[in-house]
Amino acid sequence: MGFEVSALDGATSNGFAKVSEMGLRGMITLRGDFADRKFKSTVKKIMGTAIPAQRQVLSNGDMRVAWMSPDELLLMVPHATADDTVDALSKSLKSTHHLAVNVSDARAVFQISGEKMRDVIGKVAPVDLSPAAFPVGQIRRTRAAQVPAAFYFVDDTTVELICFRSVAGYMFDLLTRSATKGSDVGFYR
Amino acid sequence: MLTLTCPYCGVTAEETELTNGGEAHLKRFTSGSSDDDFETYMFLRDNVKGVHFERWRHSYGCGKWFHAARDTVTLEVFGTYRAQTLEPPKDIITAIIAKRPNWSVL
Numbered sequence: 001m002g003f004e005v006s007a008l009d010g011a012t013s014n015g016f017a018k019v020s021e022m023g024l025r026g027m028i029t030l031r032g033d034f035a036d037r038k039f040k041s042t043v044k045k046i047m048g049t050a051i052p053a054q055r056q057v058l059s060n061g062d063m064r065v066a067w068m069s070p071d072e073l074l075l076m077v078p079h080a081t082a083d084d085t086v087d088a089l090s091k092s093l094k095s096t097h098h099l100a101v102n103v104s105d106a107r108a109v110f111q112i113s114g115e116k117m118r119d120v121i122g123k124v125a126p127v128d129l130s131p132a133a134f135p136v137g138q139i140r141r142t143r144a145a146q147v148p149a150a151f152y153f154v155d156d157t158t159v160e161l162i163c164f165r166s167v168a169g170y171m172f173d174l175l176t177r178s179a180t181k182g183s184d185v186g187f188y189r
Numbered sequence: 190m191l192t193l194t195c196p197y198c199g200v201t202a203e204e205t206e207l208t209n210g211g212e213a214h215l216k217r218f219t220s221g222s223s224d225d226d227f228e229t230y231m232f233l234r235d236n237v238k239g240v241h242f243e244r245w246r247h248s249y250g251c252g253k254w255f256h257a258a259r260d261t262v263t264l265e266v267f268g269t270y271r272a273q274t275l276e277p278p279k280d281i282i283t284a285i286i287a288k289r290p291n292w293s294v295l
């Protein structure tokens with residue numbers, strides 16, 4: 001492969017929360033029947049996790065498996081290993097109905113960190129973000145203002161947001177604007 | 190603002206996250222059918238004032254199509270259910286009749 005660079009090359013901004021573009025990340029869309037034994041064992045073998053429950057994100061070191069819909073998972077792996085992971089998945093699931101695609105370069109990832117990061121997302125997405133309704137370890141696919149996005153809370157002060165690479169510039173501006181100093185709502189405490 | 194619960198991902202989604210797909214439980218007439226049947230399928234819809242069954246897609250979420258039963262006048266939602274069915278499930282019918290005793294399935 002040639003020279004690879006993420007959409008905004010690690011841009012950051014500082015408001016009442018810090019917004020950073022996370023650089024390249026390997027992402028694989030994996031679809032299939034979650035109840036299938038071969039499907040389950042393949043995810044276990046390659047990602048080291050079980051199949052996540054509804055809206056759950058499971059981690060194993062630097063890899064993550066996220067529930068996207070009743071028949072779709074998003075696998076997050078180091079960018080350099082994405083192609084090999086797809087090969088391994090395809091080989092293991094050869095005789096099982098499935099779909100595995102490397103979508104790494106169609107995506108951008110942002111991290112928003114700080115005590116008040118829930119406010120940053122809360123302003124742009126139609127989602128109840130109270131820690132009781134949306135705990136750490138869950139993922140939500142929704143929209144951020146005008147574009148599709150998915151996000152999950154890594155811990156009490158960090159959220160990661162995934163969107164299409166083509167709208168990375170819009171997303172960065174949106175989140176930066178939402179995190180403008182002095183504009184924290186303080187709704188989610 | 191309409192708020193519907195997606196039966197596939199369990200998310201309580203509001204209107205802007207969803208796409209309306211029109212009337213539910215239509216019988217599809219395709220090649221080989223009579224012109225009248227095709228016209229009915231293609232163009233003619235009930236314009237219900239009251240209890241209505243609709244198709245919705247959780248387009249910004251899990252991407253799945255589901256069905257919703259709601260009142261077009263009050264916007265009251267009686268329930269949502271999966272699309273893998275030819276008619277509204279019993280629990281939805283029960284929920285509607287509990288609120289609208291005079292209503293009956295057409």
